[in-house]
Amino acid sequence: MSTAVFKHRADQQAEDNGHTKNYLNAGFSAKSWLLTVDHKRIAILYLISITTMFLLGGIFALVIRLELLTPAGDMLQSETYNKMFTMHGVVMVFFFLIPATPAVFGNFLLPLMIGAKDLAFPRLNLLSWYVFTFGALLGVTAIVFGGVDTGWTFYTPYSSTYANSNVILAALGAFFAGFASILTGLNFIVTIHKMRAPGLTWFRMPLFVWAHYATSIIQVLGTPVVAITIILVALERLFKIGIFDPALGGDPILFQHLFWFYSHPAVYIMILPAMGVISEVICCFARKKIFGYNFIAFSSLAIAMFGFLVWGHHMYTSGQSVYASLVFSVLTFLVAIPSAIKTFNWTATLYKGSISYDAPMIYAIGFLGLFTIGGLTGVFLATLAVDVHVHDTYFVVAHFHYIMVGGAIMGYMAAMHFWWPKITGRLYPEGWARFSALVIFIGFNLTFFPQFIVGYLGMPRRYHAYPEEFQIWNVLSTAGATILGVGYAIPVVYFIWSLRYGAKASANPWKAKGLEWEKADSPPIAHNFEETPVVTEEAYAYEPKRG
Amino acid sequence: MDKGFRFFPDQASSVAGDVDLLYFFLVAVSVFFACLIFFLIYLFAVKYRRKSEDDIPKEIEGLLKLEILWSVIPLILVMFVFVWGATLYFDSYTPPKNASEIYVVGKQWMWHIQHPTGQREINELHIPVGQPIKLTMATEDVIHSFFVPAFRLKKDVVPGRYTTMWFEAIKAGEYHLFCAEYCGTKHSQMIGKVVAMEPADYQNWLSGGAASEPMEVTGEKKFQQLACHTCHTDNANARGPSLVGVFGKDVELEGGVKVVVDEEYIRESILTPNAKVAAGYKPVMPTFKGQLTEAGLLQITAYIKSLSKDGSK
Numbered sequence: 076m077s078t079a080v081f082k083h084r085a086d087q088q089a090e091d092n093g094h095t096k097n098y099l100n101a102g103f104s105a106k107s108w109l110l111t112v113d114h115k116r117i118a119i120l121y122l123i124s125i126t127t128m129f130l131l132g133g134i135f136a137l138v139i140r141l142e143l144l145t146p147a148g149d150m151l152q153s154e155t156y157n158k159m160f161t162m163h164g165v166v167m168v169f170f171f172l173i174p175a176t177p178a179v180f181g182n183f184l185l186p187l188m189i190g191a192k193d194l195a196f197p198r199l200n201l202l203s204w205y206v207f208t209f210g211a212l213l214g215v216t217a218i219v220f221g222g223v224d225t226g227w228t229f230y231t232p233y234s235s236t237y238a239n240s241n242v243i244l245a246a247l248g249a250f251f252a253g254f255a256s257i258l259t260g261l262n263f264i265v266t267i268h269k270m271r272a273p274g275l276t277w278f279r280m281p282l283f284v285w286a287h288y289a290t291s292i293i294q295v296l297g298t299p300v301v302a303i304t305i306i307l308v309a310l311e312r313l314f315k316i317g318i319f320d321p322a323l324g325g326d327p328i329l330f331q332h333l334f335w336f337y338s339h340p341a342v343y344i345m346i347l348p349a350m351g352v353i354s355e356v357i358c359c360f361a362r363k364k365i366f367g368y369n370f371i372a373f374s375s376l377a378i379a380m381f382g383f384l385v386w387g388h389h390m391y392t393s394g395q396s397v398y399a400s401l402v403f404s405v406l407t408f409l410v411a412i413p414s415a416i417k418t419f420n421w422t423a424t425l426y427k428g429s430i431s432y433d434a435p436m437i438y439a440i441g442f443l444g445l446f447t448i449g450g451l452t453g454v455f456l457a458t459l460a461v462d463v464h465v466h467d468t469y470f471v472v473a474h475f476h477y478i479m480v481g482g483a484i485m486g487y488m489a490a491m492h493f494w495w496p497k498i499t500g501r502l503y504p505e506g507w508a509r510f511s512a513l514v515i516f517i518g519f520n521l522t523f524f525p526q527f528i529v530g531y532l533g534m535p536r537r538y539h540a541y542p543e544e545f546q547i548w549n550v551l552s553t554a555g556a557t558i559l560g561v562g563y564a565i566p567v568v569y570f571i572w573s574l575r576y577g578a579k580a581s582a583n584p585w586k587a588k589g590l591e592w593e594k595a596d597s598p599p600i601a602h603n604f605e606e607t608p609v610v611t612e613e614a615y616a617y618e619p620k621r622g
Numbered sequence: 623m624d625k626g627f628r629f630f631p632d633q634a635s636s637v638a639g640d641v642d643l644l645y646f647f648l649v650a651v652s653v654f655f656a657c658l659i660f661f662l663i664y665l666f667a668v669k670y671r672r673k674s675e676d677d678i679p680k681e682i683e684g685l686l687k688l689e690i691l692w693s694v695i696p697l698i699l700v701m702f703v704f705v706w707g708a709t710l711y712f713d714s715y716t717p718p719k720n721a722s723e724i725y726v727v728g729k730q731w732m733w734h735i736q737h738p739t740g741q742r743e744i745n746e747l748h749i750p751v752g753q754p755i756k757l758t759m760a761t762e763d764v765i766h767s768f769f770v771p772a773f774r775l776k777k778d779v780v781p782g783r784y785t786t787m788w789f790e791a792i793k794a795g796e797y798h799l800f801c802a803e804y805c806g807t808k809h810s811q812m813i814g815k816v817v818a819m820e821p822a823d824y825q826n827w828l829s830g831g832a833a834s835e836p837m838e839v840t841g842e843k844k845f846q847q848l849a850c851h852t853c854h855t856d857n858a859n860a861r862g863p864s865l866v867g868v869f870g871k872d873v874e875l876e877g878g879v880k881v882v883v884d885e886e887y888i889r890e891s892i893l894t895p896n897a898k899v900a901a902g903y904k905p906v907m908p909t910f911k912g913q914l915t916e917a918g919l920l921q922i923t924a925y926i927k928s929l930s931k932d933g934s935k
């Protein structure tokens with residue numbers, strides 16, 4: 076690459092206006108945002124969409140917890156309660172957590188991390204945001220017109236024949252969100268294969284990139300299956316074509332197979348990118364090369380592959396064949412091993428590091444603790460005889476919240492804080508950030524730990540009213556949820572505050588390694604780098620090479 | 623039901639203790655590993671805090687031996703847990719030969735229970751302690767799940783087929799019965815209780831109440847009403863095969879395949895008779911779909927089963 080660099084028109088314009096040029100001040104019109112093909116701006120668009128959805132899902136969650144404060148179903152009607160947990164699940168899973176880290180941070184960072192100007196298909200990237208937002212709007216429309224009450228799992232024949240709520244609309248919303256996620260995955264795969272900077276070999280890539288590579292594979296291979304399943308449910312609902320309803324000659328268990336064939340891998344779509352974030356953050360704040368780079372990279376791939384073979388662990392009590400259950404159980408145990416390996420490697424990375432406790436690191440350590448608990452309880456659920464008891468109880472609810480909120484959202488929050496200076500060019504207030512990280516950690520545990528106990532005691536999930544002896548645990552849980560809600564509200568306030576009043580960030584405020592920190596400004600210019608960077612070292616080479 | 627403060631439910635079935643033991647083992651192993659990780663993080667976090675701004679530690683690449691160690695130890699442990707969990711699961715799958723049968727029909731939003739002796743209950747199931755019980759379950763509408771926490775057992779009840787589960791109560795008492803699979807508006811009201819009674823009390827319970835007609839008798843009446851008997855007679859040139867003594871035996875189908883006559887086969891024969899046609903007969907049996915409730919089907923099934931008991935006609 077020659078050093079005579081082609082100047083992006085937008086950058087030139089910013090310069091002419093007398094600002095330091097960057098992607099944010101490269102244009103201020105609505106059109107410059109809505110028709111942008113800059114991966115960084117699209118990331119911001121996604122950030123706005125999913126944050127809105129997160130707030131919506133959060134409100135549903137608080138309503139659920141309020142209702143469960145007392146054993147009697149006295150605040151809402153059963154039907155309304157059922158809609159609350161359904162919409163909470165649909166919004167959080169399909170419209171927040173699945174896109175969250177990849178669509179915001181993946182979009183923003185992948186090109187920066189691999190030294191590219193943009194993703195391979197910038198227009199496709201913009202399209203994915205429109206498709207996603209359209210899906211989210213369909214979802215919101217379904218909610219406005221009365222909601223859905225099938226549970227986020229849409230089990231048939233309830234969803235296809237019995238429920239009289241806006242199933243089709245909500246399911247179509249999820250369908251479009253899934254379509255957007257396929258487009259994103261496709262874009263990432265091609266970008267990672269084709270657009271790495273000179274010298275950036277596969278094994279020099281940051282682990283964040285590896286994690287997104289693995290995630291993209293799942294998105295591209297898995298999502299079409301759930302899309303087809305959704306269409307089949309719609310066909311059955313609309314035209315009474317017998318697919319899942321035995322009254323029409325269908326098979327209700329077939330739906331569960333198809334749904335979990337996607338939705339188990341989908342749980343890894345949610346957690347793998349967060350794992351990528353954690354690798355970056357831990358290395359930066361321990362100032363150390365990751366322990367066991369290859370093991371972490373390959374465990375992501377192993378999870379992506381073998382994650383497709385374990386869906387039947389959601390169906391141990393469904394009446395599937397005993398032998399099927401045995402096979403799914405053994406494979407589920409096997410797929411837990413790569414997660415364990417990652418956890419050990421992250422912990423080992425801290426050994427003899429130089430650790431500082433800025434907010435991203437506090438979130439990362441929180442991730443380690445909570446993911447450990449989530450993963451270990453996953454092993455309980457993989458165990459056939461134990462799962463027969465705790466399946467469809469609050470034990471399962473606690474398990475997946477430990478992974479999805481304690482793991483994936485902690486990772487997402489770590490990323491928010493870590494890359495906020497890069498994205499906005501401003502520093503967030505560190506004191507408040509540490510404080511709210513602590514509030515979130517405490518609130519989270521208080522919300523979800525009691526659910527393991529009440530689950531083992533036998534409290535089924537999706538219950539509007541429950542026997543009195545479970546109340547104490549539910550009261551604790553609701554108290555925790557309130558704290559958790561406050562914990563999430565604080566960052567919203569200080570992030571917005573910092574946009575105006577935050578101190579200006581330097582290009583590399585954390586003294587981190589990585590092209591996005593070392594070669595790009597904060598915020599980066601529209602085409603990312605003044606000149607194409609050349610990579611000469613492995614990732615996380617914090618210790619300068621001697622000689 | 624003991625409503626006091628506790629961490630796990632009553633151990634009221636023959637498997638509850640075994641499941642709990644495995645659960646406690648898992649808790650112990652998990653606490654060990656969680657504490658190990660938390661302790662290491664805490665230790666490193668304190669010991670290796672950043673001392674000065676430009677403090678840069680030495681690089682450590684990783685260590686193959688350690689990687690192998692922390693892959694293999696968890697692997698061995700989880701395989702052990704797999705075998706343990708699978709064994710228990712397997713055992714709780716096949717009911718013992720001497721299990722007494724009870725029939726359950728789930729319906730939005732209640733549980734209908736029929737005892738072969740004719741008693742019918744709603745949202746309550748009375749059983750004797752010390753006697754294995756096999757439930758044959760069906761649903762009139764969506765999926766439900768029969769869940770008794772004190773027994774550590776649940777099983778989904780799936781439309782279009784029978785599912786079964788079995789248990790043996792070991793302690794008299796009243797235990798929660800929940801529907802564990804979300805089934806619509808009043809899912810959380812689809813609850814009831816299992817009453818486990820000492821055998822003598824159970825006998826009293828059975829003989830108390832209005833005299834009830836055994837299921838097979840009700841089934842026989844249905845068999846007449848629906849004119850099944852016009853084709854299914856013992857007559858050699860009857861249009862349909864004799865149903866006497868067939869339950870639990872193999873029948874040969876058109877094409878030579880053999881199948882066992884069980885509840886599921888009877889169900890299929892009545893609802894979709896042409897799916898499996900008995901060898902030597904014409905597919906003339908009409909479907910009875912829509913004419914029989916799940917409860918009615920189970921009664922006819924009980925009747926056909928009774929034709930295979932020793933000493934029956």
Ligand code: HEM
Pocket residue numbers: 228342343345346388389407408410411414449450451452453454456457458462465466467471474475478479483
């Ligand atoms: C350490 C590895 C893990 C194991 C062994 C594991 C195991 C399981 C099992 C067996 C179930 C089924 C429980 C039941 O319904 O009875 C389950 C449920 C679930 N798990 Fe995990 N899990 C693991 C990690 C994860 C991860 C990484 C995520 C998400 C990011 C996750 C999210 C979920 C969700 C969402 C459900 C419940 C779905 C539902 O019924 O609504 N799990 N897990």
Ligand SMILES: [Cu+2]
Pocket residue numbers: 338339342385386388389
């Ligand atoms: Cu799964």
Ligand SMILES: [Cu+2]
Pocket residue numbers: 765766767801802803804805806809810812
């Ligand atoms: Cu139910």
